[in-house]
Amino acid sequence: MDLAFSPEDEAFRQEVREFIAAEWTDDLAERQKRSKTHHLGKEATIAWQQKLAKKGWMGINWPKEYGGPGFTQVQKYIFDFELNAAGVPLGENMGTIMCAPVIMAFGTDEQKKEHLPKTRAGERWWCQGYSEPGSGSDLASLSLKAEDKGDHYLLNGSKTWTTFAQYADWMFLLARTDNSGKKQEGISFLLLDMKTPGITIDPIYTIDLPAIGHQEVNQCFFEDVKVPKENLVGKENDGWTCAKYLLQFERGNAYAPRLTRVIEHIKEMAKKERSDTGTRLIDDEDFARQIADCERELMAIDFNERRVFAALSTGGAVGANSSMLKLRGTEVGQRLELLATEAVGYYVMPFERDTDASLDGLTNQPPIGPDYAASLAPIYFNHRKTTIYAGSSEVQRNIMSKAILGL
Amino acid sequence: MDIDFSPEDAAFREEVRTFIAENYPQEIRDKQKRGEKLTREEHLAWHKICYKKGWAAPKWPVEHGGTGWTVTQKYIWGEENALAETIPPLPFGMNMLAPVIMAFGSDEQKKSVLPGILSGEVWWCQGYSEPGAGSDLAGLKTRAVRDGDEYVINGAKTWTTLGQYADWMFCLCRTDPDVKKQEGISFILIDMKTPGITVRPIITLEGGHEVNEVFLEDVRVPVSNRVGEENKGWTYAKFLLSHERSGIAGVARSKRAIERLREISRTEVSGGAPLIEDQDFARKISDVEIQLTALEYTELRTLASESSGKGPGPEASLLKIRGTEIGQRITELTIEAVGYYGYPFRNGPMADGSNVFPVGPNYAAGAVPTYLNTRKTSIFGGSNEIQHNIIAKAVLGL
Amino acid sequence: MDFSFTEEQSMLRDMVQRFVRENYDLDARRKIVESEEGMSRDHWNTFAELGLLAAPFPEEYDGMGGSQIDTMVIMEELGRGLVVEPYFQTVVLGGGFIREGGSEDQKKALIPGIISGEDIYAVGFAEPQSRFNLFDITTKAEKSGDGYTLNGYKAVVLGGPWANKLIITARTSGGQSDADGISVFIVDKSANGVSTRDYPTIDGLRASEVTLENVAVGADALIGEEGKGGPLLEKVVDQGIAALCAEACGAMKVLNDTTVEYCKTREQFGQPIGKFQVLQHRMVDMFMEYEQSISMTYMVNLKLDESDAERKKAASAAKVQIGKSGKMIGQSAVQLHGGMGMTDELNVGHYFKRLTMIDTLFGNVDHHLRRYTNVDRAAA
Numbered sequence A: 001m002d003l004a005f006s007p008e009d010e011a012f013r014q015e016v017r018e019f020i021a022a023e024w025t026d027d028l029a030e031r032q033k034r035s036k037t038h039h040l041g042k043e044a045t046i047a048w049q050q051k052l053a054k055k056g057w058m059g060i061n062w063p064k065e066y067g068g069p070g071f072t073q074v075q076k077y078i079f080d081f082e083l084n085a086a087g088v089p090l091g092e093n094m095g096t097i098m099c100a101p102v103i104m105a106f107g108t109d110e111q112k113k114e115h116l117p118k119t120r121a122g123e124r125w126w127c128q129g130y131s132e133p134g135s136g137s138d139l140a141s142l143s144l145k146a147e148d149k150g151d152h153y154l155l156n157g158s159k160t161w162t163t164f165a166q167y168a169d170w171m172f173l174l175a176r177t178d179n180s181g182k183k184q185e186g187i188s189f190l191l192l193d194m195k196t197p198g199i200t201i202d203p204i205y206t207i208d209l210p211a212i213g214h215q216e217v218n219q220c221f222f223e224d225v226k227v228p229k230e231n232l233v234g235k236e237n238d239g240w241t242c243a244k245y246l247l248q249f250e251r252g253n254a255y256a257p258r259l260t261r262v263i264e265h266i267k268e269m270a271k272k273e274r275s276d277t278g279t280r281l282i283d284d285e286d287f288a289r290q291i292a293d294c295e296r297e298l299m300a301i302d303f304n305e306r307r308v309f310a311a312l313s314t315g316g317a318v319g320a321n322s323s324m325l326k327l328r329g330t331e332v333g334q335r336l337e338l339l340a341t342e343a344v345g346y347y348v349m350p351f352e353r354d355t356d357a358s359l360d361g362l363t364n365q366p367p368i369g370p371d372y373a374a375s376l377a378p379i380y381f382n383h384r385k386t387t388i389y390a391g392s393s394e395v396q397r398n399i400m401s402k403a404i405l406g407l
Numbered sequence B: 001m002d003i004d005f006s007p008e009d010a011a012f013r014e015e016v017r018t019f020i021a022e023n024y025p026q027e028i029r030d031k032q033k034r035g036e037k038l039t040r041e042e043h044l045a046w047h048k049i050c051y052k053k054g055w056a057a058p059k060w061p062v063e064h065g066g067t068g069w070t071v072t073q074k075y076i077w078g079e080e081n082a083l084a085e086t087i088p089p090l091p092f093g094m095n096m097l098a099p100v101i102m103a104f105g106s107d108e109q110k111k112s113v114l115p116g117i118l119s120g121e122v123w124w125c126q127g128y129s130e131p132g133a134g135s136d137l138a139g140l141k142t143r144a145v146r147d148g149d150e151y152v153i154n155g156a157k158t159w160t161t162l163g164q165y166a167d168w169m170f171c172l173c174r175t176d177p178d179v180k181k182q183e184g185i186s187f188i189l190i191d192m193k194t195p196g197i198t199v200r201p202i203i204t205l206e207g208g209h210e211v212n213e214v215f216l217e218d219v220r221v222p223v224s225n226r227v228g229e230e231n232k233g234w235t236y237a238k239f240l241l242s243h244e245r246s247g248i249a250g251v252a253r254s255k256r257a258i259e260r261l262r263e264i265s266r267t268e269v270s271g272g273a274p275l276i277e278d279q280d281f282a283r284k285i286s287d288v289e290i291q292l293t294a295l296e297y298t299e300l301r302t303l304a305s306e307s308s309g310k311g312p313g314p315e316a317s318l319l320k321i322r323g324t325e326i327g328q329r330i331t332e333l334t335i336e337a338v339g340y341y342g343y344p345f346r347n348g349p350m351a352d353g354s355n356v357f358p359v360g361p362n363y364a365a366g367a368v369p370t371y372l373n374t375r376k377t378s379i380f381g382g383s384n385e386i387q388h389n390i391i392a393k394a395v396l397g398l
Numbered sequence C: 001m002d003f004s005f006t007e008e009q010s011m012l013r014d015m016v017q018r019f020v021r022e023n024y025d026l027d028a029r030r031k032i033v034e035s036e037e038g039m040s041r042d043h044w045n046t047f048a049e050l051g052l053l054a055a056p057f058p059e060e061y062d063g064m065g066g067s068q069i070d071t072m073v074i075m076e077e078l079g080r081g082l083v084v085e086p087y088f089q090t091v092v093l094g095g096g097f098i099r100e101g102g103s104e105d106q107k108k109a110l111i112p113g114i115i116s117g118e119d120i121y122a123v124g125f126a127e128p129q130s131r132f133n134l135f136d137i138t139t140k141a142e143k144s145g146d147g148y149t150l151n152g153y154k155a156v157v158l159g160g161p162w163a164n165k166l167i168i169t170a171r172t173s174g175g176q177s178d179a180d181g182i183s184v185f186i187v188d189k190s191a192n193g194v195s196t197r198d199y200p201t202i203d204g205l206r207a208s209e210v211t212l213e214n215v216a217v218g219a220d221a222l223i224g225e226e227g228k229g230g231p232l233l234e235k236v237v238d239q240g241i242a243a244l245c246a247e248a249c250g251a252m253k254v255l256n257d258t259t260v261e262y263c264k265t266r267e268q269f270g271q272p273i274g275k276f277q278v279l280q281h282r283m284v285d286m287f288m289e290y291e292q293s294i295s296m297t298y299m300v301n302l303k304l305d306e307s308d309a310e311r312k313k314a315a316s317a318a319k320v321q322i323g324k325s326g327k328m329i330g331q332s333a334v335q336l337h338g339g340m341g342m343t344d345e346l347n348v349g350h351y352f353k354r355l356t357m358i359d360t361l362f363g364n365v366d367h368h369l370r371r372y373t374n375v376d377r378a379a380a
Ligand SMILES: Cc1cc2nc3c(=O)[nH]c(=O)nc-3n(C[C@H](O)[C@H](O)[C@H](O)COP(=O)(O)OP(=O)(O)OC[C@H]3O[C@@H](n4cnc5c(N)ncnc54)[C@H](O)[C@@H]3O)c2cc1C
Pocket: A127, A128, A129, A130, A131, A132, A133, A135, A136, A137, A138, A160, A161, A162, A163, A164, A216, A217, A385, A388, A389, A390, A391, A392, A393, A394, A395, A398
């Protein structure tokens, strides 16, 4: 057991740092800082992804044959850590993480050729069409209908919570192609060009209330939308296998790097903010103690993640432990984001619908209060999502109860 | 809405307070302070003093020896006793059995059972739980088989609190195994001197002997000892449960416990100053006190609705859950307060019978045992999980 | 970065596991705890034979040259067995003072006694007024001739009744809670002027109140430099915390496994209670607390040799973790066992008690959160 990184790994770390220093430009940083929930928005996201892609750092989990960088576990850890420590987003997205692996495993050569290079290059924005109004945690009950019309399917129904559907070029989706058997059995995995006629995207405004057009989630309605059969991935009615296939690769996300950044941010704010007694907030016993306790939680998460990933490099599987990483990472994240709102006192209150407006030259009003305050409440409210999506906390506990405790 | 007590109530409170101050036995108070074990007689002493005064059973109707107090007076009585940390009458006869006898017992039973409970002469224990029937009480298996004008009882009861001192046990037994489990149960009174009864101690984790297993082997009990109808025992048991809940929040006792915690933390030292001046610790006391205030007002609200004639509803579950959680929290803080002097173990093999204890300050010796023992409060009287289930079903309609 | 155990470490774990399996079921433990002495000298000799007592000492003193990770492995397994024999007091703490602070002569003279099993140590660091502040010391050591004269009182000296050697912190100068002016002494318990009051502890150990009245010791009784014992004390205690965390993890693991097993077999309402989702989620939370604790235990054991500030933060953070997790797991284990969890008969209560006491030892959650914050501030 030891904590040291090899010289090669340290050199890699240096390379990552240099890349960030050179490519994470001030305008990107400013855009991120000013955005309501630290999302870059469409254009800047694409620009950043393309920079990473050029360096070969998109699709970091992809096999080399498809253009992946062939990182070792430790390199992945370092990469993740350094980007997050710098407060820089990864290029990974629903396309590279969720859609591409399915295409690699089940797709035709044409599908691979059509989609993989563009996805890795940051030239194709994917959205995920899984959830429906009646099918959330119980995804297999989904009912979006895909009727067999010979050379194409006809889609009728709706998907919901579709993240950034308004930006997306393509959607990968699960649709029902057969109603006769067990609910898991009649599902197919389809790829859909978002320009196809018959798609309506209705924004859903989340509680942080994003600016018009910048909504995070949408409901998508499909009315006689044609999907050519060549866009079926894998076998018809076998889509559940594709969806589940991803689980095998479940490596869990490392949350510690991002959370470390969040806590650093809180500390920076607490050096500027004052306590009730006029001291720096960071010198306030109670606040300092809360930070200390959060740091302790974070250390635990960090070492937990390192243990799990170390087991991966020696051939172990993460399995249901990824549920633990998700649970702990999101729950502690939420605790931190709440603490952040407490740091700024009353300046957590002002509300600005369009925080990007000044960047886009639409207003010359400076933000109200310190510039770090505006995004705190939106992020706190927005991140309540993290324990709901990607398998809610309750569902994760069910998984662990069954898979780990055997209950 | 009005949260003040009337002048009459204030006068009454004064009277109660004086009565307790003048009559509560000092030897017992000393023993309690040192956290020592009480004898059977000492358990009953305060009960008997109250009995002489006519105040043993404030909750009972006047015709059976109750005091005829208003709801508020009863509340005050309970509160003052708790603040003074008197040892209340055993709940088993007074609060659990007596209401059942009054409601469902024969005249004969009323005459033979109630006076002994009132005077504190007869010690009752509760024979409900069994090894296989805890939360799922209706799953009980102890069999009572009719044989002429007797029942022959076989089975085992467990967790019987202070059964080692008991004269009598009220017991749930299965009289009909062939119907739905709730329907074949009878409520039977058993003289603990009857042949065939064996009481075996269960030692709890802090080393005390508080609970017992009670084995029943061909125990013959006259049919006239059955309360109410045969196979209707579950109804009576449920009736009893609704009575078990009053005072369940333990607000006054927790208040007193917080006061004691403050006393301890004025004596204990942290970083050269009294522990009470330690920001972190003071904050934790405040926090639990605020929780207690919320509970107190919740209890007062239910009290108000009781005075206006509504019985305690499923909100009693809320009082039980929060009351026990707060009580447990205070014991946690108490072990924090005493620091290293929580370590010494009084009931240990070396200390038994010796008078060298306590090591460290007086108040420290009981801190950890009390913490450990208090874990029981979220288990018994309907575990806190079961209470959550009750609220989910009865209040939220889930 | 590597979290795997060496083959030797795995063998070490197997060995301690086997010892516990064969000698330390709950009944066997109960017999030991209730015996006159409260520990088993036979087991202690077995520890010596197995080389456990030699584990963390350098080879030049006939030790096994093991690392902190070896100690962690041993302590975790001893924690699973709820072993009472004073491995922690003697090897981790007593041995720690000698290894970290002793002169060449002292190491040569004292380590063999530990390795052979001859000497048992107990450490007097707490005093009635000190609470968890290691530097709050009123016991005095005055220079007299070549040596020192000790006067004072030590509270709750764990393992005191078993020990023949005491390590005593005393003031050679400075005010009551100054960081400077602390000296560490090794004192024979049989020395004139040492008296003890022995008693059992809640978690099945034994402890002593130790009074020192004009106890004369030689110059060779001083470990480390006079007046500079503070940092040594903190370092050894941090190592102790790292070991204690491992012990706590062992205990938590047993509680979790026992609870899951129990909930699979205990039936109420016609089904195993483990089918109730609230209980499942509670057990998942227990599991996660345990995993976090293990992670923090690795963390602190891997960071003991970093800078003082890093080491202190690591130790305090880990101690907070096991304090919180131990409480959550202990309380939940009792709760999920229902009445059975309250009994002395079942192992659950015993592990719960040990975890409760571990939270107190060397300072509870509040103490270590504060220490963490203070170290952080001093470093900033
Ligand atoms: C911001 C955001 C972005 C999203 N983006 C996408 C996207 O891009 N594409 C997409 O397909 N979906 C997306 N989702 C949807 C997400 O996957 C679902 O919200 C999630 O699956 C939960 O489903 P639901 O919202 O219908 O809640 P429900 O399933 O109705 O759950 C409601 C509550 O019940 C609990 N619950 C449900 N089942 C159980 C059980 N068996 N045991 C215990 N508790 C249970 C849940 O934990 C939750 O607390 C997004 C969601 C959000 C909030």
